[in-house]
Amino acid sequence: MTLPNRSKIEAKGVSVFYGDNQAIRDVSLNIDQDRVTAFIGPSGCGKSTFLRTLNRMNDTIAGARVEGEIRLDGDDIYASGMDVVELRARVGMVFQKPNPFPKSIYENVAYGARIHGLARSREALDAVVEQALTRAGLWNEVKDRLKDSGTALSGGQQQRLCIARAIAVDPEVILMDEPCSALDPIATARIEELIHELRGRYAIAIVTHNMQQAARVSQVTAFFHMGQLVEHGDTAQLFTSPREERTKDYITGRYG
Amino acid sequence: MNSAVPADERRRRLRQRHAAERRFRLAGAAAVLISAGFLLFLLATMVSGGLRGFTRTQIALPVDFAAAGLPLDPGQLEGREGAASLAGAGFEGLTDHAAIAAFGPHGARLLSDAAWISVRNAVRRDPSLLARRAVIQVPAASGIDIAFKGRGTPEAEAEVASLARRSAISSHFNAALFSAADSTDAAAVGVWGALKGSLLTMAVTLGLAFPVGVLAALYLEEYAPRNRWTDLIEVSINNLAAVPSIIFGLLGLALFLNTLGLPRSAPLVGGLTLALMTMPVIVIAGRNAIKGVPPSIRDAALAVGASPVQVVFHHVLPLALPGILTGTIIGMARALGETAPLLMIGMRAFVAAPPDRLTDPATALPVQIFLWSDEVNRGFVEKTSAAILVLLFVLLAMNGLAVYLRNRLETRW
Structure with a gap:
């Protein structure tokens, strides 16, 4: 690996509480610009919660509270001056279950660009939609039926549509929360390929409960357990010679 | 196959279960039928009584406008002034006289209180009527209306029979129902x-x-x-x-x-x-x-x-x-x-x-x-x-x- 090692997001001492319940304990972790970071760990370990703190989607959950510091390009995203809408335009997100809007394929992709005023004319918007769908590897499959409903696509296509929707806003970071858990193996392989293609253009963090997937798509892996970051580092190194006993137990299938 | 339960015992349970499902379906269907029955009864009552309300009985009233000599100028019945002169022209009296002349001493009672409005409207539509005799369709009185629809008192039935002999009575769609408001005269009311x-x-x-x-x-x-x-x-x-x-x-x-x-x-x-x-x-x-x-x-x-x-x-x-x-x-x-x-x-x-x-x-x-x-x-x-x-x-x-x-x-x- 000769990739440069620039941090896009720096998290320091992050704790998350849901009411009295602490979901994340003192996690410090950087997301690199050019390397895909995978979060692995057993169910309920806090990996999705941590991911959702990175674009403040936890704000929508009543009683959720975040402590610590998360910086995007050096700016504290929990600072009072940070606009959440602006933040989410810079840090896009793809969810576990494909959730296209019940609108046309075109509208799904154009929506973000439209509300952020990224396209001044119909032609410019068409170009944004085409580029986003092309980058998401969906253009050739849907270019003749952009007016069809996004919900009429197959599961894998819907998920790529959601990726295209995130890309269309021109984000700097893309967060993926178990993006393949509802997909069949072929659609999963297609998404994994796509992650490879998108690497470098966007900083990417992906939550997965599938260790093979983490090994295939990521260069950095972070292992979470019971709300703690147990270990993180180079993916190949973490899977072949984990430093911590708990990591070893998990990747060898003792629990999880 | 569960060999612990004998075959005839299993069949008996199956029968019971099917019978229970049939009972439930029947109870559901009966509930639907009962509510549908009530609804039909309501609709049938309303329709049988209400449809008669959508027709009204009219009497052909011969009116001799020329002889009555109403103070009206056939050329000036339009607009606000026309309406005012029509209102003061005495159509009520004209209509009563025409009814008495045509149907005898209590002829006026055969007509609705609103009959004169029909006469006036006829004149407004066609001012040339003022120079001649004409037959105007006017609404019948409420009692006559009911009698013509078959539920009247014996006196009213007799009146209807005599009107029918002269072919002066007929039934029409009650357009006034959809243009008029409340009235003291049942024959003239509208919704x-x-x-x-x-x-x-x-x-x-x-x-x-x-x-x-x-x-x-x-x-x-x-x-x-x-x-x-x-x-x-x-x-x-x-x-x-x-x-x-x-x-x-x-x-x-x-x-x-x-x-x-x-x-x-x-x-x-x-x-x-x-x-x-x-x-x-x-x-x-x-x-x-x-x-x-x-x-x-x-x-x-x-x-x-x-x-x-x-x-x-x-x-x-x-x-x-x-x-x-x-x-x-x-x-x-x-x-x-x-x-x-x-x-x-x-x-x-x-x-x-x-x-x-x-x-x-x-x-x-x-x-x-x-x-x-x-x-x-x-x-x-x-x-x-x-x-x-x-x-x-x-x-x-x-x-x-x-x-x-x-x-x-x-x-x-």
């Missing part, structure tokens, strides 16, 4: 006044209850924190939806008439009062529809950087709209059929002209039905049924619209 009053009232109700109800539902679902106060508001709204309507009438009386001094009997006040009643229904329907929008759609919109207001107006509201509209229309249908609160704010007055403005005195369809059902004159019986049919038709149209909108706008995901 238009009450229907228009109802429509104006509904317009006020919709204009107030829909935006307020939808905004309240949106706020409670999307913005309000969950705490003791919002629980209290939720309980109050559910309670309000169950409060008897007469109480809303009293509230309207106290608030709109006594405190704010708005005009009595006006569609404006009726609409405001019914809006108070309809709002909780819309809030409840709206909240349920908004709850039905999958959270994943909100997440998706937030994640591309939509602001909370954009999430609501671009995604949540359009997806919840079919449910909100259905609830609204059902609430409006309930308000349309409401009588008690309107009685309290004075919409039970005798109003002989359809209202033109929101502050004109008016009555509403269900109130009109209530008033007519109280009349002694037998001619009102069929008019009451006819008005009920009109009300049922409007309600049917509204509920049909609700179903249509739901199917049309519903999104599947």
Whole structure:
């Protein structure tokens, strides 16, 4: 690996509480610009919660509270001056279950660009939609039926549509929360390929409960357990010679 | 195969289960049949009584305009001055004389009190009548009308028979039913006044209850924190939806008439009062529809950087709209059929002209039905049924619209 090692997001001492319940304990972790970071760990370990703190989607959950510091390009995203809408335009997100809007394929992709005023004319918007769908590897499959409903696509296509929707806003970071858990193996392989293609253009963090997937798509892996970051580092190194006993137990299938 | 249970025992249980399912199906079908039976009985009663209200008996009245010498200039019956000169021309006397001349000493009693209006309108349509004799179709008196439809007193039956011998009596579609308002003469009444009053009232109700109800539902679902106060508001709204309507009438009386001094009997006040009643229904329907929008759609919109207001107006509201509209229309249908609160704010007055403005005195369809059902004159019986049919038709149209909108706008995901 000769990739440069620039941090896009720096998290320091992050704790998350849901009411009295602490979901994340003192996690410090950087997301690199050019390397895909995978979060692995057993169910309920806090990996999705941590991911959702990175674009403040936890704000929508009543009683959720975040402590610590998360910086995007050096700016504290929990600072009072940070606009959440602006933040989410810079840090896009793809969810576990494909959730296209019940609108046309075109509208799904154009929506973000439209509300952020990224396209001044119909032609410019068409170009944004085409580029986003092309980058998401969906253009050739849907270019003749952009007016069809996004919900009429197959599961894998819907998920790529959601990726295209995130890309269309021109984000700097893309967060993926178990993006393949509802997909069949072929659609999963297609998404994994796509992650490879998108690497470098966007900083990417992906939550997965599938260790093979983490090994295939990521260069950095972070292992979470019971709300703690147990270990993180180079993916190949973490899977072949984990430093911590708990990591070893998990990747060898003792629990999880 | 479970060898622990013998085969005949298994068959017996199977039979029992099938019998239980058959019983349940029969009970369900019986319940549907009973309710359908009641509905059919209601409709059959209304239709058999009400259809007669849609026709009216007319008498062919020969009028000798030339001999009467009315003080009218055939060239100047247009506009405001024409109307004034027509009003002062003495058509009532002319009509009575013509009836006595044609049908004998009590000829005038064969005609409706409103017969002269038909004569006047005929002249307005065709001023050349003033120079000659003509036969004008005028509405029959209520008693004659009933007798011609086969339910009259013996005296009236005799009159009808003698008119029939002269071929001077016939039955026509009662167009006046859809253009006239209340009247003391059953032969001249119409539902238009009450229907228009109802429509104006509904317009006020919709204009107030829909935006307020939808905004309240949106706020409670999307913005309000969950705490003791919002629980209290939720309980109050559910309670309000169950409060008897007469109480809303009293509230309207106290608030709109006594405190704010708005005009009595006006569609404006009726609409405001019914809006108070309809709002909780819309809030409840709206909240349920908004709850039905999958959270994943909100997440998706937030994640591309939509602001909370954009999430609501671009995604949540359009997806919840079919449910909100259905609830609204059902609430409006309930308000349309409401009588008690309107009685309290004075919409039970005798109003002989359809209202033109929101502050004109008016009555509403269900109130009109209530008033007519109280009349002694037998001619009102069929008019009451006819008005009920009109009300049922409007309600049917509204509920049909609700179903249509739901199917049309519903999104599947």
